[in-house]
Amino acid sequence: MTNPATTDVVDLLPGLTHAVITITGPDRPGVSASAFRVLSSHDVQLLDVEQANFRGNLFLAAFVGIRADGLETLEQGLNETLSQYNQRVSIEVGEHVASSGQPRSTHVVVMLGNPVNAADVSAVGRTLANFDANIDRIRGISDYPVTGLELFCTIPNYTPGDGKAIREALAELTPRLGVDLAIEGAGLTRRAKRLVCFDCDSTLITGEVIEMLAAHAGKETEVAAVTERAMRGELDFEESLRERVKTLAGLDASVIDEVARDIELTPGARTTIRTLKKMGYRTAVVSGGFVQVLEDLAEDLQLDYVRANTLEIVDGKLTGNVVGKIVDRAAKAEFLKEFAQDSGLTMQQTVAVGDGANDIDMLSAAGLGVAFNAKPALKQIADTSVNTPFLDSVLYILGVPRSEIDDSDFKDGTYRKVPLH
Template sequence: MTNAVITTTGPDKPGVSAAFFRVLGSYNVELVDVEQALFSGRISLSAYVDLNPNRLEDIEQGLRNTLSIYQQQISAELSDALPRSRSTHAVVVMGRPLTASHLSSVAQELANFNVNIDRIRGLSQEPVTALDLSVTVPGEEESLRKALAALSAQLGIDIAVESAGLSRRSRRLICFDCDSTLITGEVIEMLAAHAGKEAEVAAVTERAMRGELDFEHSLRERVATLAGLPASVIDETAASLTLTPGVRTTIRTLKNLGYRVAVVSGGFIQVLEGLAKELDLDYVRANTLEIEDGKLTGRVIGKVVDRQAKEDFLREFAADAGISMSRTIAVGDGANDIDMITAAGLGIAFNAKPALREVADAQVNHPYMDEILQILGIPSDDVVRAEDAE
């Protein structure tokens, strides 16, 4: 007995697989590994087998005769290679559009690091085209990550690298930043607009997000501009929040998969409470605005939710959920999220400032939160079927 690879390709029709294995069975062929793929109405079915090498030509001819009515093309050859590579990593490539030239550049960069592409499958066509590449990385991955991050910026597409196997499928807690991540704007700027101080506050916010200012100092400075505003502006601001596209689908899908979902915000709990209830979030932490006699005092109560606090809360949520930090995901956009992003098992920079992109494991540079599902290897078809069933 020896090993061989036998393949049939052609139009996909009922009965092709049954006839293929019926012929192999008639020659007492033993199966070692099988892979079948359907693509645009065509089937590709390969079997890695043990057989009597003297019967290979007879088997090939038998397949041709039997499968000719299905318009199949047959190939059969002896092989001493392993049936399939056990991939070490997943590389997800996302673009709108995603062109053949983009994929060529990614494949060449992988080849430069002696990385073999074992398999490619499509994950989505909307809102971005996403391809999942199963690859084998022969050495350390940090240099590869940096090279792919640079290529991502150069090409204007998103590229994420993750370890393959159980670690990719075992995560069960995701923690979002809120402003400019879960929602499209900055809450404090919305509040400041009521005081006619939006431009002034936005300038301070931008510097804080880039890491140029201490977050707590900048927050207190910005909140001070709100002094004297009626507390009713909180409800008005809460009613005007706009979710980032794909947030509802992403959170609903992850919760259906057993995830706990958290939000940690440098914004304000009074504004987020309704949203947290609407999205069925498991954990919510944010700053608290002080209110006296129905007006904002321009101060916050208690400890400020700053960069360190965000990491601390992520660790608190993981402990409460009974999972290790390696099974957590954090998503943010600014310097205030750096500690949380680096502490998580998977840190995702969402349309982020450079300081955060440099330390994140993956980047999303399109305005669609459901790209996170693709990074996790969840096909959009599975999401749609689950939504329809629900």
């Protein structure tokens, strides 16, 4: 069966032939109105239209039905009318212009870099061509704090195995080009995302909460020793966390407030959360850190869900114990599923963002898993990786242009552009 999305559904009227009219020139008010007035006067059947303005340059294309014997007078009328606007008119006639139909992109490749240059686009184009993928259109999506491009492409006869192969091929380009590359399915699946869940340490915030607590308590050496044992594989995550928390026994609980005040958000985090909330997304943070430290931050950002470990406090002192079940790798994935169910969403509508091996299950369970400045083990299973220090890169992967983010922030008085150098 032919895919209806790839065929033209408007029937050509009897006696007409297909044609594509293109009009290019400087963008000015009145060009479109004048062009369509001429088409109307020549009884042209309008089948499809596309218009774009690129930095003051107009491109207007119309797929139409015309009478072959009226082509010359139509072209003359367009040229006479539009010459006052310095427009160039071209008409291509014949059934060949209708044979391909309007492209319906199957995938979107997002390029993020500082900068993205012509050689980078060429390399990505060659890689896509190796999979018979055709680039249908390209648009700029960001000029700050990184340059971002979206490449809408069509991959014929696509299979899930192709997706893995293309993703791996693009991943091999990333270190060579110094550009982050993400590929997603186009269409409703991409736009249906409605919940974004973030890891906390080194993702939503710049530091590690347990290390910040240790630093305030003068326990850095003890905590570092436990961390080293965990890195050697002598301890799993739960054992490592409990051992590190033990070093905090006897500390005054006021250290929690001190650390909470010192937390620094990852650049772009506040913009990311604010923008997602405006768009109707649910937002969440799941952390192997501690809920007492994150409560104020979660309230400030108006996060919908927060899950983290709970430090035991008795008589105003930390006991060195954690209350309840540890938020580990498996628990993070379960919490994501809980949030989706509570929000009435499918897992395909969720996004998870993290940086460490502890986030593997969560990113694997999400509809879109984003590895943010991540460890190699997480990058291997993630749908896409971001290696820039700016968390708002996640918005570009979701297809949100920087211009729309800035326009919205300007209207509500939250716009702020921080110099990068």
